[in-house]
Amino acid sequence: xxxxxxxxxxxxxxxxxxxxxxxxxxxxxxxxxxxxxxxxxxxxxxxxxxxxxxxxxxxxxxxxxxxxxxxxxxxxxxxxxxxxxxxxxxxxxxxxxxxxxxxxxxxxxxxxxxxxxxxxxxxxxxxxxxxxxxxxxxxxxxxxxxxxxxxxxxxxxxxxxxxxxxxxx
Numbered sequence: 261x262x263x264x265x266x267x268x269x270x271x272x273x274x275x276x277x278x279x280x281x282x283x284x285x286x287x288x289x290x291x292x293x294x295x296x297x298x299x300x301x302x303x304x305x306x307x308x309x310x311x312x313x314x315x316x317x318x319x320x321x322x323x324x325x326x327x328x329x330x331x332x333x334x335x336x337x338x339x340x341x342x343x344x345x346x347x348x349x350x351x352x353x354x355x356x357x358x359x360x361x362x363x364x365x366x367x368x369x370x371x372x373x374x375x376x377x378x379x380x381x382x383x384x385x386x387x388x389x390x391x392x393x394x395x396x397x398x399x400x401x402x403x404x405x406x407x408x409x410x411x412x413x414x415x416x417x418x419x420x421x422x423x424x425x426x427x428x429x
Contacts, residue, residue: 261285261286261289261292261293263293263296263297263299263300264300265300265304267297267300267301267304269286269293269297271285271286273285303427306426306427307357307426307427310378310425310426311357311375311378313378314374314375314377314378316355316374322355322374325374325377326353326374328377329353329372329374329376329377330353332376332377332381332384333351333372333376333384333388334351336384336385336388337351337370337388337392340385340388340389340392340411340412341392343411344389344392344393344395344396344407344411346392346395346396347368347395348363348368348369348370348391348392348395349367349368349369350367350369350370351369351370351371351372352369352370352371352372353371353372353373353374354371354372354373354374355373355374355375356371356373356374356375357373357375359373360372360373360375360376360379360383360387360422361373361376361387361388361390361391362391363391363392363394363395365394365395365398368395370391370392372387372388372391378425379421379422379425380421380425382414382417382418382421383418383419383421383422383425385412385418386412386414386415386418386419386422387422389408389411389412389415390408390412390415392411393407393408393411
């Protein structure tokens with residue numbers, strides 16, 4: 261049994277399990293369901309509050325965010341690209357809430373989320389190095405993590421800080 265992002269309860273059961281048994285299980289765990297749905301709702305509100313800190317509703321707001329983002333990220337990309345011996349074909353920016361960055365390894369392009377502006381610089385730099393590492397290693401395997409250790413040793417710390425920013429806003 262799990263609670264999904266919108267608060268719905270999803271129950272999985274083996275094929276052939278009687279419906280009454282599934283219903284009994286749900287009733288027995290009603291208190292857990294109530295608490296879990298409450299926590300999920302609170303987490304969703306915290307996430308929304310976090311992302312709503314960056315005004316992007318008007319063209320002017322979006323333009324200002326883009327200018328700030330480029331000023332922050334492009335020097336990091338230049339520095340780490342030289343250090344790592346890689347060069348992205350292009351860099352773009354979108355208002356993504358599901359990811360901080362995306363690397364397309366086929367065309368070697370990297371896209372960064374506008375919401376990086378809400379994170380400490382340590383976290384932004386972690387995302388930059390993370391995406392550049394994908395130009396050397398496409399998957400999140402042991403080689404990828406070794407590259408992260410080499411080029412940005414504080415990556416685990418930065419990841420925890422970023423997570424806490426979103427969940428504790």
